[in-house]
Amino acid sequence: MGASESGAEGDRDLMARLASGDREALTPLVERHYVRLYRIALGYLREREDALDVVQEAFVKVYQAAARWDGSADAGPWLSRLTVNLSIDRWRRNKRRGQTFSPLVEGDHLEVLAAHGPAPDQGVAVRESGDRLALALRALPERQRAVVVLRHYQELSLEEVAATLGISLGTVKSSLHRALKRMRATLGGGHS
Numbered sequence: 001m002g003a004s005e006s007g008a009e010g011d012r013d014l015m016a017r018l019a020s021g022d023r024e025a026l027t028p029l030v031e032r033h034y035v036r037l038y039r040i041a042l043g044y045l046r047e048r049e050d051a052l053d054v055v056q057e058a059f060v061k062v063y064q065a066a067a068r069w070d071g072s073a074d075a076g077p078w079l080s081r082l083t084v085n086l087s088i089d090r091w092r093r094n095k096r097r098g099q100t101f102s103p104l105v106e107g108d109h110l111e112v113l114a115a116h117g118p119a120p121d122q123g124v125a126v127r128e129s130g131d132r133l134a135l136a137l138r139a140l141p142e143r144q145r146a147v148v149v150l151r152h153y154q155e156l157s158l159e160e161v162a163a164t165l166g167i168s169l170g171t172v173k174s175s176l177h178r179a180l181k182r183m184r185a186t187l188g189g190g191h192s
Contacts, residue, residue, distance in 0.1 A: 010028075010032075011029065011032070011074065011075030011076060012071060012074075012075060013025075014026075014028055014029045014075070015029070015066060015069050015071065015075050016071065018062070018063060018066035018069075019066040019067045019069060023063075026059065026062070026063055029059075029062070029075070030059055033075075033076065033079050034055060034059075036076075036080070036154065037055045037058055037079060037080070037083045038051055038052070038055050039153060039154060040080060040083045040084060040087070040149060040150065040153070040154055041054040041055055041058075041083055041086070041087045043149035043153035043154070044084065044087040044088070044091065044145060044146065044149050045087050045090060045091060045094075046134055046137075046138065050090050050094070051087075053090070054083060054086045054087050054090055055083065057086055058079065058082050058083045058086055061082060061086075062079065062082070074163075077160065077163045077164045080150070080154075080156075080164040081164050081165060081166060084146045084149075084150070084164065084165065087146075088142050088146070091142070132187055133183075133187070135186070136182075136183040136186040136187050137149075137183065139182070139183075139186055140179050140182060140183065143165075143167075143175055144175050144176075144178060144179035144182070145179070146165060147161055147165070147172055147175045147176050147179060148176065148179045148180070148183070150164055150165070151172075151176055158172050158173060158176070161176075
């Protein structure tokens with residue numbers, strides 16, 4: 001079947017090759033998943049350099065752990081979960097160091113997330129909204145932030161979010177509900 005030649009089946013083949021020591025299998029795996037994993041890390045961390053580091057670290061771990069990979073699992077959700085976990089670890093390390101975060105500069109986040117940009121006269125309002133949204137997202141607890149990033153930035157279904165994070169569908173739904181309620185409260189607080 002044509003579908004088995006790409007996507008999860010192709011990833012399984014690549015992972016099997018990696019597990020057997022074939023370093024060449026890493027390149028197509030990186031090419032297939034790099035942008036998606038970068039967007040996950042960037043959505044979570046909000047810092048380009050940190051996101052790049054996380055994705056690089058994810059692929060190093062993939063290479064190192066290939067022999068232990070469960071061949072029955074799809075590689076895409078596994079890679080996403082690995083990236084989310086590494087992003088959480090990076091977030092915690094940065095927080096412990098007291099690093100401050102600023103919203104992404106104009107052109108990064110907005111171009112990636114919006115297929116159609118606003119009219120030129122709306123640019124300032126969009127930047128301000130993006131900054132406020134970034135602050136509201138950063139204020140969320142880790143699991144809620146991960147659920148929002150995967151659901152709304154990566155546009156995964158609720159079932160895919162559950163599989164990626166290794167949590168139940170009910171937990172995804174309640175986390176998403178709480179996160180959006182919390183973000184609305186945070187964003188609403190600035191509209192007095």
